[in-house]
Structure formats: structure tokens, C-alpha cells
Amino acid sequence: xxxxxxxxxxxxxxxxxxxxxxxxxxxxxxxxxxxxxxxxxxxxxxxxxxxxxxxxxxxxxxxxxxxxxxxxxxxxxxxxxxxxxxxxxxxxxxxxxxxxxxxxxxxxxxxxxxxxxxxxxxxxxxxxxxxxxxxxxxxxxxxxxxxxxxxxxxxxxxxxxxxxxxxxxxxxxxxxxxxxxxxxxxxxxxxxxxxxxxxxxxxxxxxxxxxxxxxxxxxxxxxxxxxxxxxxxxxxxxxxxxxxxxxxxxxxxxxxxxxxxxxxxxxxxxxxxxxxxxxxxxxxxxxxxxxxxxxxxxxx
Amino acid sequence: xxxxxxxxxxxxxxxxxxxxxxxxxxxxxxxxxxxxxxxxxxxxxxxxxxxxxxxxxxxxxxxxxxxxxxxxxxxxxxxxxxxxxxxxxxxxxxxxxxxxxxxxxxxxxxxxxxxxxxxxxxxxxxxxxxxxxxxxxxxxxxxxxxxxxxxxxxxxxxxxxxxxxxxxxxxxxxxxxxxxxxxxxxxxxxxxxxxxxxxxxxxxxxxxxxxxxxxxxxxxxxxxxxxxxxxxxxxxxxxxxxxxxxxxxxxxxxxxx
Numbered sequence: 001x002x003x004x005x006x007x008x009x010x011x012x013x014x015x016x017x018x019x020x021x022x023x024x025x026x027x028x029x030x031x032x033x034x035x036x037x038x039x040x041x042x043x044x045x046x047x048x049x050x051x052x053x054x055x056x057x058x059x060x061x062x063x064x065x066x067x068x069x070x071x072x073x074x075x076x077x078x079x080x081x082x083x084x085x086x087x088x089x090x091x092x093x094x095x096x097x098x099x100x101x102x103x104x105x106x107x108x109x110x111x112x113x114x115x116x117x118x119x120x121x122x123x124x125x126x127x128x129x130x131x132x133x134x135x136x137x138x139x140x141x142x143x144x145x146x147x148x149x150x151x152x153x154x155x156x157x158x159x160x161x162x163x164x165x166x167x168x169x170x171x172x173x174x175x176x177x178x179x180x181x182x183x184x185x186x187x188x189x190x191x192x193x194x195x196x197x198x199x200x201x202x203x204x205x206x207x208x209x210x211x212x213x214x215x216x217x218x219x220x221x222x223x224x225x226x227x228x229x230x231x232x233x234x235x236x237x238x239x240x241x242x243x244x245x246x247x248x249x250x251x252x253x254x255x256x257x258x259x260x261x262x263x264x265x266x267x268x269x270x271x272x273x274x275x276x277x278x279x280x281x282x283x284x285x286x287x288x289x290x291x292x293x294x295x296x297x298x299x300x
Numbered sequence: 301x302x303x304x305x306x307x308x309x310x311x312x313x314x315x316x317x318x319x320x321x322x323x324x325x326x327x328x329x330x331x332x333x334x335x336x337x338x339x340x341x342x343x344x345x346x347x348x349x350x351x352x353x354x355x356x357x358x359x360x361x362x363x364x365x366x367x368x369x370x371x372x373x374x375x376x377x378x379x380x381x382x383x384x385x386x387x388x389x390x391x392x393x394x395x396x397x398x399x400x401x402x403x404x405x406x407x408x409x410x411x412x413x414x415x416x417x418x419x420x421x422x423x424x425x426x427x428x429x430x431x432x433x434x435x436x437x438x439x440x441x442x443x444x445x446x447x448x449x450x451x452x453x454x455x456x457x458x459x460x461x462x463x464x465x466x467x468x469x470x471x472x473x474x475x476x477x478x479x480x481x482x483x484x485x486x487x488x489x490x491x492x493x494x495x496x497x498x499x500x501x502x503x504x505x506x507x508x509x510x511x512x513x514x515x516x517x518x519x520x521x522x523x524x525x526x527x528x529x530x531x532x533x534x535x536x537x538x539x540x541x542x543x544x545x546x547x548x549x550x551x552x553x554x555x556x557x
Contacts, residue, residue: 036439036467038439135340145393163340163539164494165339165341165535165536168536189465189466234484250470250473251473251477251480252477252500253500253531254501254518254520287380289406295469296470299468299470
């Protein structure tokens, strides 16, 4: 296994940041930790990159123990923290050179690994890192995390605060890196990015809710979901909440995802009910569960 | 009667020879949830700063809550609420102190603040946490309280800057339900975001690319128009060209007025 985590726990004062977490990541896998702020993603990254010692449990990275073999791990992994952590006063080129030197290598030696990414920021190589746009900082941070050709890459919320165009580019880059035999552990609060991973762990409040492939996770949703829409979203929500047969009601953009307690649920009954509440343009259609539906069901 | 709460015509802002906002025109109706989207550097923040009266337009016109942003910026500020994901409440004050503080800032009387506080505690179920420091509360709570605080003075429009980033999916939906309720009661909601899942909840959205509004319609119609499955795809199709801050080497600082 590239990463093996077994019964890891960690608390700070009165917060249980991680509670008995276990999972494995296979060599060459792109594994996603999906969860909101406070799920424990960053704590987990800090333990796996040897920056924090767990209270209980064991973890190995490339078969090395994170507590006893921390020095060897630090040489063989790349880590891109959630907060931009490069030297703001150094230029793009100086930062990259600095990280290469720290790891006893040169930019030239592993240039082929970062080429795709670095060419996009190379025109600005004389600019200070602090003066870069968000998308460019992200590309520089990734280049620095890759410059020593790590076996495992840790990316803590690399796409948070990044616009959709840069997000897409970033995921395309990850897919290409994966083909170069790098194992990738990536965290994100965006549920739509889950589908881009080989396997995911859904996390909330220090616990793992479920681990599987994205396709298998949505299949586990226990109910049939209906997209319900009408002329007035606020009244639609209020009416559905007052409908005694509802199992779950979640706004999803222009629709409400509705599921019913009854096994013999008939959409015509619901339609008639909503019409009796003076709603119009009512539309009820079956829809597939998303990762977000599953997450909410598990987190209830 | 004119039902528009925001009216913008050819609004433009330049910094030196860089045009951050290039002659944008749009209207927002009373009680509408309006999404204002754009990539990093597209000009959203600059445009919003003009609308909330803290940055003077170079040219064009904008009326917010019936006031001209150029000549009546102070009146604009009195008529709007503002909530940002980055800063909303003071972590070192309790929930109660934050309510009192912001109520005071908005010029509410002590009696009115007291009434509003009771209302808020009741509506949000804050009884057990009203005397806790805001810093100790989960993010979801902070955001719900911050939103309510931005509505303390019954503004005509509330501006929300990426309100639900990083929040868990259940809390995010509770937050949107609060937004729907506010809109239902007649408050106009102006959401600036580049989180496309937030865009899906808006009545109408505009998409800014390189200082211009390139699309403006309901999410449903935009998806049809661009033959896209979701707003993320619409955005990708429109905003493919990189922003000006990425293509040229000159740093443009739009923070300065």
C-alpha cells in the first residue's frame, strides 16, 4: 500500500479532530477525502506528512511508519498545504530552485515531471510569488511539491477559492500526474470533484462516513429521488415540509430533491397536494442520487 | 412604479489603462436572488465595490435602492446589508455582543436591537449559544448568524460574497432556505460567487468575462442556451479565455480606489 491508515485518532483540547480513522490507498491511486471545513482533512494530512503525531493508531506512507520513520517519509513525499506556503518574497524561479536544492536535486533533473504545469507560469518566473494570481500560485505550489519526484503527493484543498476554469485545469493536471506513477491523496470540500477520483472517503466531524468508488457510493442511496420544481421555491419548500410523507427534502439549485417514506409513492398524489397549496407549474421527475445526496443521508 | 432595486447602465471602472469593468448594464428586481459570477480577475469585486458605494465609477450610471452610487454613496450604504465569507462577525465577541454591536453600527435604537435579538434567538434557536464567543462556534452557525446580522436593519438589498464556501451540504441548504425566506419577504439578494453550485440556486445569474457581462438569464435558460448540463459547464464554455491578470505580465492592483 502507498498509504495505510489504521485507527488514527487526534484531538486538540476539547475537539476530537479525528476519531478512529482507517483506510488504505493503493499505489498509483487518486484518492479523495471529501468533506466540509472541520471534517479533519487537514489534521489527517499533517499526520501523514509527519508534521503532527497522532494520539492513537498507526499510519504508514510507502510502508514507512509516520512516527518512527518521519525523516525518510519527508524525502519521498510531496505536500501542498491548503494555505499558500511558499516564500512570498522570492520569485517564481527562486522558490522552485530553493525547493529543488532542499531536496538535493535540480530543476533540470525532474523538469519533465513539472513541465506541463511550469510552462504556464514560466513567463512570470521573475515575479515574486506574493504577486501571483490565485491560479498561478496554485501551479507554482504544485511545481514545488513535485520537484523532487515524490512517490506520494498530498494535496490539501488545492482547488478551494479557485475559479471553475482553473479548477478544471488543475484536475486535468492531476490525471496526467497519475499516469506518471504518483499516488495522489487530495482533499476537497467540493462534492462535484469526488467523481474525478478513483476512490473517495466521505468525511465529517472527524469521522469517515463511507469509502468506495464514486459510482458505488451513489448506488448505495436507499431511496428514489425526485426532482420537484414549481413557480415558487420558498412556498414549495414550506409545502413539502408540511407534507407528512416526506423522507427527505433538500434544495438542489432550481429543483428540490424529494424522497418519500412510502414504498407505493405516487407522484400524482404529491402533485395534487402541491396544487391544493396553490402552487403552479409543478414538475416531478425521477432523478439519480448524487454524491451530495449520499453525503447528507449518511451525515443525518 | 419601477420595481427595480438595482439599475446599472454602462458602468465602467478603469485603473490607468486597464479597464476592470467595461460598460456593464443590468437590472435586479425587488425580491430577486441575483447571482453575479465571474472568474478570478473578471471584475466582479470591482463592480460590487461600486454598487455598495465604496468605489467611484469612472463612467456610467448605477442606482442602488433608489440612490445614485456616484452622488449618494452614504445613502446606498444605509440601505444595504453585506456579508462576506471571509469576514462577517467578531470572533472575540459573543453572539449577543455581535448583534448589539452591528445593530448599533446600523443605527438601531437599543429597544429595536433588543427586539431584533429576541427575534433572532427565537428564529435560529440560539438560546443555548447566545452568550458564547462566536469564534468557538462551527462555521455553519457563524454563517447563519452573520446572514441574520446583515439583515438587522431591514435593508432593501443584501450583498453576499461567496456565502457558503466550505460549509457542509446540509448547513448550506439551511442557509439557502434562509435566503429564499428573505427574498420571499421582499429583500433582494445579490450573490457574488465563483462557486457554481451557489449559482444554481439563483433566480437569474450574470457571468462576467474580462470586465464585461457575457451572459445574463435564469440558470435554466443559460443551460439550454449553452447546451450544458450544469452551471459549471456554462461557465467553462463562456470563461475559457484566461483573465487579463493571467495573460499579461503587468500586475494590476484593483484594491486601490
